[in-house]
Amino acid sequence: MRHKVTVKVNGTVETVTVDSSKTLLRMLREDLDLTGPKEGCNEGECGACMVLLDGRPVHACLVLAAEVDGHEVTTIEGLSRDGRLHPVQAAFLRHSAVQCGFCTPGMVITAVGLLAENPDPTEAEVRQALAGNLCRCTGYRQIIDAVLDAARELREQQGVGP
Amino acid sequence: MSFEYISARTVEEAVALAEPDTRYLAGGTDLLPKVRAGKYRVSRVIDIKGIPELGGICETQDRGLKIGAAVTLSEVARHEAVRSRFPLLARCCLAIGAWPLRNRATLVGNVCNASPAADSAPALLALDASFVVVSRNGTRMVHCSNFFRGPGICAVAEGDLVAAVLVPGDAANIQGNYLRISRRRGMDLATVGVLVGRGPMGHRVCLAAVAPVPLRVRDAEAALDAGKPNEAAAIARAAASPITDLRGTAEYRREMVGVLVRRGAASLDAEQA
Numbered sequence: 001m002r003h004k005v006t007v008k009v010n011g012t013v014e015t016v017t018v019d020s021s022k023t024l025l026r027m028l029r030e031d032l033d034l035t036g037p038k039e040g041c042n043e044g045e046c047g048a049c050m051v052l053l054d055g056r057p058v059h060a061c062l063v064l065a066a067e068v069d070g071h072e073v074t075t076i077e078g079l080s081r082d083g084r085l086h087p088v089q090a091a092f093l094r095h096s097a098v099q100c101g102f103c104t105p106g107m108v109i110t111a112v113g114l115l116a117e118n119p120d121p122t123e124a125e126v127r128q129a130l131a132g133n134l135c136r137c138t139g140y141r142q143i144i145d146a147v148l149d150a151a152r153e154l155r156e157q158q159g160v161g162p
Numbered sequence: 163m164s165f166e167y168i169s170a171r172t173v174e175e176a177v178a179l180a181e182p183d184t185r186y187l188a189g190g191t192d193l194l195p196k197v198r199a200g201k202y203r204v205s206r207v208i209d210i211k212g213i214p215e216l217g218g219i220c221e222t223q224d225r226g227l228k229i230g231a232a233v234t235l236s237e238v239a240r241h242e243a244v245r246s247r248f249p250l251l252a253r254c255c256l257a258i259g260a261w262p263l264r265n266r267a268t269l270v271g272n273v274c275n276a277s278p279a280a281d282s283a284p285a286l287l288a289l290d291a292s293f294v295v296v297s298r299n300g301t302r303m304v305h306c307s308n309f310f311r312g313p314g315i316c317a318v319a320e321g322d323l324v325a326a327v328l329v330p331g332d333a334a335n336i337q338g339n340y341l342r343i344s345r346r347r348g349m350d351l352a353t354v355g356v357l358v359g360r361g362p363m364g365h366r367v368c369l370a371a372v373a374p375v376p377l378r379v380r381d382a383e384a385a386l387d388a389g390k391p392n393e394a395a396a397i398a399r400a401a402a403s404p405i406t407d408l409r410g411t412a413e414y415r416r417e418m419v420g421v422l423v424r425r426g427a428a429s430l431d432a433e434q435a
Contacts, residue, residue, distance in 0.1 A: 001166040020167035020207070023194070043195040044263055045349065056236075057262040062191050066167045067209060110262060131348020132260025 003066040010078025018065040025049045025060035036076035036105040047133035050106035051075050057113035076105035088112050091150035099137030107133050111147045119155055163198050169209040173296055176208050180321035186210050188232055189267040192275040225331035235264035247334040250359055254285035254340050260348045270324050276316040283376035284357035284368035289333040294326040310375035336361030339429050341422040353409040354418040358426025372402035372415050391427035395420035
């Protein structure tokens, strides 16, 4: 069974015809060439496939493409503006929060979702929010620091910081 | 993984579309990995998220709650009435998976998956919840004490749709903790889960991951009502019938049930002091 899916991806309305059982992750990677979201475990354990669905992070491997008809998806490719990195991306670079890079798109997406919901998280809240994103290289310290730093910067940009 | 996908618009339509090898789809966080792993034979998937009446949390006439089948764990946990009047439900929902998973996974889905380790189950048992089950023959209510039948087995037949969870108003204001042992703080299933609560109608002791189904241990509750935490711990330990698996041995799990019941009872007293 085929479905016509109309979905806003990174600000652009796309119409894709997909099979019933195709996941959002496969649609993004195979039909829209958005290979930022990774297929790690394919069962919602590793978080490498994280995307924002209507602004909230979800595992793209656990969502069917047919389910996102009429919704809005943001991938790592959609975060930068006019060639400038999103503050979370920039903070990951500053803090060397990247080693092999496989988990990074998922980490950044979850962090962006967190800061949208909670602009001033504690370290414990950052750790809780990222509990579903596995990194096998960095030991997480730099990632946590990057997210807290990005939170500070975003608050300052928006004029609500100290 | 090959099936047809249908998005239903009404409960009646969803139930009418259910054929053999049909599964209802809400969050999909349990369903899709199981289908992919070949654990379910599925020829049709019916998405129920587009059904308006399944989408919200509303207060019932007795000041209880009705939580629709499409309501995510994140929505339950941040709902004002849940947080203020049924805090143990929020706590148990927050113990499940990680935040992005809870943005998708539903309370009803966690229940229907019927894992012995379902973290929402201890709260629903403590709160005397019931389930609204819709089939082609009509609607019936199933109390939580009759719902869980075995690992992965619950009291719904093929084609039955659990449309909502009902939490009665007189279960409000139970304070307490859901204590949980797991290998990691996030994502992992509970090795042992113990809810210890105290409300206007007495104590609550409910267990997860230590028996084929989640348990409410009324004799342990009576012991706590009588001010005997050690006795409550011994009763709860005896009520558990855990297995040994990769998360822990049966002996360890049984021992931890007693430890967590005592710890939970002590934290109640500490909060009151």
